[in-house]
Amino acid sequence: MSTLIYRFSFPALLISLIFLLNVQTFSQDVFASIKIASAANPVIKIEVKFSKENHLIKKKWSFSNNYADAERLERRIRNFKVFNKSDIEIPHKKFADGEFTAENEAGSFSYEVDLNVPENKSLMAHISWIDKEKGLLMLNDLFPNFGKENISARIKFELPEDWQISTREKSAGENEFQTDDLEKAIFLIGKDWREKEFTVKNTKINFVFSGEWQFSDAEASEMARSILSEYDKLFGEIPFEKTQIYLIRFPKEIETGRWRAETRGANTVILSSSMPFKSQAIQRLHEQLRHELFHLWIPNSLNLSGDYAWFYEGFAVYQALKTGVWLGQIRFEDFLNTISQAYNIVNRFGQNYSLIEISKNRWQTGSESVYAKGLLVAFLCDVAILEKSRGKRDLDQVFLEVYQKHGKSNVKKDADESVLRVLNDFDELKFIIEKHIKGTEKIGLANYPTSIGIKNAGTSSEAKFILKEKLRGREKAILEKLGYNRWREILRRSR
Secondary structure (H helix, E strand, C coil): CCCCCCCCCCCCCCCCCCCCCCCCCCCCCEEEEEEECCCCCCEEEEEEEECCCCCCCCCEEECCCEECCEECHHHHEEEEEEECCCCCEECEEEEECCEEEECCCCCEEEEEEECCCCCCHHHHHCCCEECCCEEEEEHHHCCCCCCCCCCCEEEECCCCCCCEEECCCEEEECCEEEECCHHHCEEEEECCEEEEEEEECCEEEEEEEECCCCCCHHHHHHHHHHHHHHHHHHHCCCCCCEEEEEEEECCCCCCCCCEEEEEECCEEEEEECCCCCHHHHHHHHHHHHHHHHHCCCCCCCECEECCCHHHHHHHHHHHHHHHHHHCCCCCHHHHHHHHHHHHHHHHHHHCCCCHHHHHHCHHHHCCHHHHHHHHHHHHHHHHHHHHHCCCCCCCHHHHHHHHHHCECCCCCEEHHHHHHHHHHCCHHHHHHHHHHHCCCCCCCHHHCCHHHCEEECCCCCCCCEEECCCCCHHHHHHHHHHCCCHHHHHHHHHC
């Protein structure tokens, strides 16, 4: 992604988050107020006051300095001040950008945050920003680390007359919200977007569209409904009572076909540019939704610690690909082409490191290898399970067991150890785990079982996987579980 630089002028914006004294209905750890410091640029002034009932009163503050591949976020913080319980300012010291210490315990504090759109527009899916028409406020990068999980807050917005708010957080009055988890809360503010609500099982989905697209809102909502329904079949439930999907257009200068996304808690944010044709736009959105909505379960509903992107990103890419075949959105030929591309990427860049090592360093070395090698290893695991069970089990069983054993109601455990323990329950996966997930052995073409009816029609350095000309009965049976001829079944049902 190339870095693009431009400046916006935007109308005056006033966001005011007032302190509320009535806590009979909702309880919270903090109250806050947010104001725009200038109409010429989006510098937000934030004031935070501790609730009398909480135990967060402190002397030290630390703001996040990075998130995903966004760096130096602490440099957005300025004019930090601290006040005692009588609202009298008390001295403090700044040790570094985003690092502050007060002489006495604070009752409240204030600071400013620069929310200009980042120069690297791909970061707009991951951090807070405001432009002339809208803004995305991700509260995790607007507030300091409070030293505990699940910080609750009471929030009231005062916006320009033609601006609105869209969020999944609980309403506590007009333009007033209660969040039980500050780090997961997201608010879209601004104007000129559309919302479409629908229900899957007992879960309410609110799909928010900002910008014009080549598909209709109804078409996009049906995609999300079908994908959520498919994952519901896998896991047996949808883990949230309400989810929010934001689909936002990148600024016009972003080249065709680029997108970035994040699913945080029960919120999915997709920033995307246009595609040349409607069919491509639909294909791209389906791909985005398949991958991001899977995160509602893995990792967002798991109680695991550590960065295990090799599983929750790499394996998720494979599951989303397979789901695309199963829903009839992509052909089995497309499935094999993607496997071929993943192999070729790994063969060029990712063979000298274990999957776990690549995962730990993905933001420093680029995430392409994590997705490619994760997808490739997930495919190997799926094939191994299908072969051993004669088509009775597949990788779905791994995802289900991880979800059941390590959901939010379970004790928090180390992610790598926990997921590997589930994988090791399958004897047929032990070789793959030791050689390719934990080890650095090269994934050669010989690792691809020819017994499922797939062969390489390319070269030793540039693979192209296709189906054999003649398939045996057992090969067909396993291929059917991967989605081979799935489109025929869907076509038959539609008639």
